[in-house]
Amino acid sequence: MKKRILAGLLAALLCAALSGCGGGSGESGASGAQNSAGSASPESTADSITVGIAQDLDESLDPHLTVSAGTREVMFNVFEGLVKPTPDGDLIDAVADHHEVSADGTVYTFTLREGVKFHNGAAVTADDVIWSIERCADTSEGKAPLVEAFSNIQSVKATDDKTVVITLNAPDSEFLASLTTAILPAGYDQQATAPIGTGPFKFSGRVAGESITLERFDDYWGKKPAIKDVTFKIFESGDAMVLALQSGAIDLCAHLTTTQAAQLGDGFRILNGTMNLVQALYLNNAVKPLDDVRVRQALCYAVDKQQVIDLATDGTGVALGSSIYPTFTKYFDDSLTNYYTQDLEKAKSLLTEAGYPNGFDLTITVPSNYQPHVDTAQVLVEQLKAVGVNAQIELVDWNTWVSRVYTDRDYQSTVVGVDASSMTARAMLERFTSTYGKNFINYNNADYDALFEKTQLGAAADDDAAQVDLYKQMEKNLTENAANVYLEDLGDLVAIRSDLTGYQFYPIYVMDLSGVKAG
Amino acid sequence: MKYAVKKFLMLLLTMVAVSFLAFAAFQVVAGDPATDLLGTEATPEKVAQLRHEMGLDRPFLVQYGSWLFGFVTGDLGESYSGGAVADLLAARVPVTLMLSLMSFALTVLFALPLGLRSVRYGGGVRSAVHTVVNQFLMALPPFFTGILLTWLFSIALQWFRHGDFPGFAVNVGGSLWYLLFPAAAIAIPRIAQTVRMLRSTLLAEMDKDYVRTAIARGNDRSGVLYRHVLKNSLVPVVTFLAQTMAEIVAGSIVVEQVFNLPGLGRLLLTSIGSRDYPTVQAIVVILAFWVVLANTIADLVNRCIDPRLGGARA
């Protein structure tokens, strides 16, 4: 019964950066035995690759219970739902062969794909699908369902072996996105330690704190991966990872900083993408002086986003102005990006108006060892000095961050990235409604709540354009009230061995290795 | 024999004291693990129930007793992050053990001959240079040396692949080769320190009357050095070497971080970061045991060298 946290936060990624790298016994074999006279050229063939990750995965690998983004990122290769996301941000059928939605938007009929097998060899049946969905919709014992959107489900039935019908209480145009939820074998209870899914790779082993190994699933229904073995090796710090890249110990590694990427020589290509998250100086809207909208706006005016991007992330980030990241094109409202531009006079006068002519002390709590956030905070401290705000950074480890900031909301401000657990605007925006359990910034705005309610009501939920418009109004509401000091979507630099190709970026936080191949 | 038994009992007593301190310290800090584990779902009833299940409602000494009993029988408790602490440690102990043994071996291997050589030049320019170089080497922090070694041998010369520690289960030779670099980083200042200690001990001994007499009588200087002086100076040297074991363990905690080694030091830092007290507690006790054991062995060795030591240092 661990403190459960919402999967969305990017910081999960690298934050457990002191995370142990354990054991002498990696069953990798991926990078080959090392010649003790030591040539450092990458020895792994295209048959097996080693991927550096900066944090151990969750203790439980059960996809329905996954809490950290870093775990979801890796296990994306192992699990699939009825549908799955594509690099373009669409949803395609995966375990399902095709699906139909009734005219009123409440009945979803899925026909299962022929020949989809679990990694244990069993064929996927309608029972497995129903079991998986019901497990995530379970509200017995007063629990919140594992997948929030499933609370809308009225019934899940199999009409025959290959057909599953899901009936909703009310239409929800975003419902399909939540069906990326993994389909698991019914009744299987070893998911935590020996996960079984239907994805292109199957789980083959794990050494806690050291590595996770995956193996190609040869009975995969779709295009089989070119690579046979993947080892995810855990590195305690990004810097150690860079050294490992340089020495050829790993072949691929995501989420590097530009400083790190700059050190890699010819042996690697650097791919540029974005991390798909909203990095901001998140403000606790309930504590003084941040409960005053003028103070929050002053902070927005004090900050020069572009300088943050240039200094902390070497210009790889993309500026944004509200809680939707730019690759989410459907909902992204670029007019909000420059709603506040740096204006020190205005910031000072707002502060004076609010009763803080000489500024105030601000503590920025940052999860340590996630360098981009720490670097960003350092730049912010310098910028805020100019308007008299005396900001102090407080580095905390990830667990402390989760319990103090995210769970207990006992903080003033924090720099983190928030991402979406599914490709819906709801996943980004619902979290700031006043009654939402994980509204960690204590945002409390009646208009905002009302707007959100409208998006879920029949009329809007059915009409895509109307819903998009409502979501955009919500974004605007966040910006106008300066809920947070919005900064950027961080650039995602992926270093990949020069002879490997086929790595694709997704608009959500995953690392798809099924397409990677030599040449 | 009696001496050995006595030493062994002392070792046990020390370990009981150490483990008691560690246990008590973390009992105080850890707050209430039951509340921690339940997190936001904590209700007084649930906490009380979990506390009972975890045995936290028993008297302090009883808890300590059962923890100690578990520890001795190999059950190191449950890590907060899930899994048995013993499992977490099992893979990491060999790495740290090997690293400290290698550092120790390097220290002895280089320090003894260098120390003996250094005695040959009692004064003069070479002696001055020796002192300065020695002081400089002593000033090299293992983590800085580690970074320099990485830069030179991994990036420039590519003799080893930083971050690619193969693990003993996969490749013993490769693992030892990899460990050589962190071991060297730890050993360099230790070698310098030992040489310095050895030199001053030997020089003091050489000044004694029996040595002067022996040399004056025409005995070969180096013969006297090896046959008498070395033997008579050995006791403080062995004691000193045992003490460097503590320094070596300290060095390895930091150096494991530099070389991304999956050892106890890394696990210790992770566990401190995640407030995983059962694991921290176990590591502290194990590292302490390792150091105390080294000291006990040194005492036993010294006793063999100089049987007179029986009562005095017991």
Add this chain to the structure above:
Amino acid sequence: MRRLKKAVRDHRNGCFLAGCVITGVLLALILLGAFWTPYDPTAMMAGPKLDGPSLAHLFGTDHFGRDIFSRVLKGAGVTALVAAGTVVIGGVCGTLIGALTGYFGGAVDELLMRFNDTITAFPSILLALVCVTIFGSGKYQVLLVLGIVFIPSFARIARTAFSSLRDANFVQSARLMGAKPARILFVHILPNTLHVLLPAVTIGFNNAVLAEASMSFLGLCGQPPEASLGALLSEAQGMLTTAPWYALCTGGMIVALIFGVGLIGEGLQSGRGERNA
């Protein structure tokens, strides 16, 4: 020629002098850094990013374009402050405890020294890490923790020195003249133990520098942007290929600090050596 030879033979005093010069220069720099640095150590874009050493930036610049020389000066200040504080706490408390137990002896002495033996057997870093787990991390916590951790080693040295002089003639005569124990301890014995205590202070200072640098290297000391030498070095490790001067300059500063004080200690011990001989 003869004088040269004598000087060389007396090289330990040469060590002392050289050590004093190095330490003096560093100390002057650190003091200067406390009041003035060439650039604001936290100001970004003081120069181009990751620029090598030049006249404008003696140690080059880091990834924010901050002046590394200014940061090293400030960082060395933090490190030296923590180390000095550690030695003061450890030295004063340790000497007091050692003096009392050494002078009076008895069961308390026996017990304390047993306890001492147990504690000194541990790597100080390990103890400090444990304490930091308990008290939390930060500059002053580390100072306090290291100070406490260093008490036993000072106590042990002081005890040996004091107990060896307990029955010395001049102490006995002082006692016969009716001097109070406090006076005997601190007026009569203490000055005669300085040849042991002072080198111990230099060694303690170096160990403290090393311990502080290790702790901050591991990220357990202070919050950014303030950084002591260890934290700077840890940051520099990530830029080893793009900005090797960063690691060299910060690491070099730690080495210089320890080296200088080490030479002083070496020089101080020469006095003791002669006395023993």
